[in-house]
Amino acid sequence: MSSLLILGAGTAGTMAANMLRDKLDPSWSITVVDRDDDHVYQPGLLFVPFWMKPDRVVKDRRSFLKEGVTYLRREIAKVDPAAHRVDLVGGDHLGYDWLIIASGSRARTDLVPGMADGALFRTKVHDFYTLEGAVALHEALDNFTEGRILVHLAELPIKCPVAPLEFTFLVEDYFRKKGIRHKVDITYVTPLDGAFTKPVSSKAFGSLLTDRSVRLAADFTVERIDNEKQQLIGYDGRALPFDLLVTIPPHTGAQFVIDSGLGDEGGFIPVDKHTLRADVSGRIFVLGDASNIPASKAGSVAHFATEVFIDNFLAAIEGKPLPNAFDGHANCFIESGRGQAMLIDFNYDTEPLPGMYPAPLVGPMTLLKPSRINHVGKLAFEQMYWRILLPGHKMPVPALMSMAGKKAVNGSTPAAASAPAAR
């Protein structure tokens, strides 16, 4: 009789518990710990500021865990890998034979001076990465009639790195439909040197921002928010005035990860990027946003990685070599407004490319180009999440990335003679 302990009953923890319950001998105990019973469908937070009802994105975690999985509602305080021990807030502790850490990442509104501690927080300074934030932003947008809006990304990594761009396209469309787009000035503010990290997609998103008359303020590293002057202040001295600031704050891992000394400078746990096994202990695997793998912090990554992980785990507990290697596969729909969305599909080695994505059931979807069918796909994902993904059923898409349908883009930028980027 062995015990598996899972920290966090979000996307990854729930999936892993359910998939492993089917595979592990009934003599194994599986215990999942989370601090509350509210499972939030986080991709829905993008829509709450516009039209989605807040209660639609929350469901009871417990109803998604299979029979034979024990659920414990407690706050985790600390992990001691050497002692195979997890301390809970309030004094108790749990032992384990095998541990999965799936405690996700958090948007830290406390890390930018003048954000959470500023007078304008949740009136003119907003985030939408929490349900409270998304609800407050809904009201602010409702009341907004004219002025300057900044959509601001503080730093990477963040959850769903395309979400700030999606929000920008949606907010543009929102004011267009309201008939007051000409009175609203929108700027996308990013620490990157373009709209996105990878060259080909950065170009595609950048030209869409231009098409929609959204300004781009690139290479902007935020120092603080000046609440009195209503300005976003950069380290380089730039001061961007706003009437409404929508910011995606820096992210870190869970507090208990940081307190246990298990994280890197962002509180993300170092793992082998192909097996997700923690560097600190062979008995610990890290699924979802909590690890330091160089991939998007996204539900799709958590899902693909967990599928690949299951057989590795079954091998690990038998002391066998791990058969599978995760490739960093991510697959993200990007709402682009006008009832359309784009799609990107990529991994550790292949950047998002244009072409077609062969999707079963619905037919091919356009990559890196807005289409109606992608938007329908994005909305359909909500039901797939609750009904297929969380319960641990097989999704009709392959876990590892495929090049099928993708068009290679060669030499998108000409060779630079020296270092223009650095100047």
Add this chain to the structure above:
Amino acid sequence: MPTNTLNGRSFEVDEEGFFTDSSQWSPELATDLAALIGVELDEAHLAPIRFMREDAAANGPTPTLRRLQAVGGFDIKELYRLYPGKPAKKMSWLAGLRKPVGCV
């Protein structure tokens, strides 16, 4: 991959001019590169570059500003003073490292 040559020393770069092979870097090359962007590499300028090279050699990716602050103990404001405008990019270029991106 394009190759750049500066004062008789060659090094491979990516499309944006960042080194693709950090072993082709040398302190002398850094000094010459720095002159191109109007920076004189004194001790204050060199300290973060040294940290970045050591950190990247040990961990792989080019460290971000946050890592320079959290792990290296550097003050971000001071880095902006030393390397005005785009310190992360300027420093990684001078350190012979890839452009820092954080992850996708």
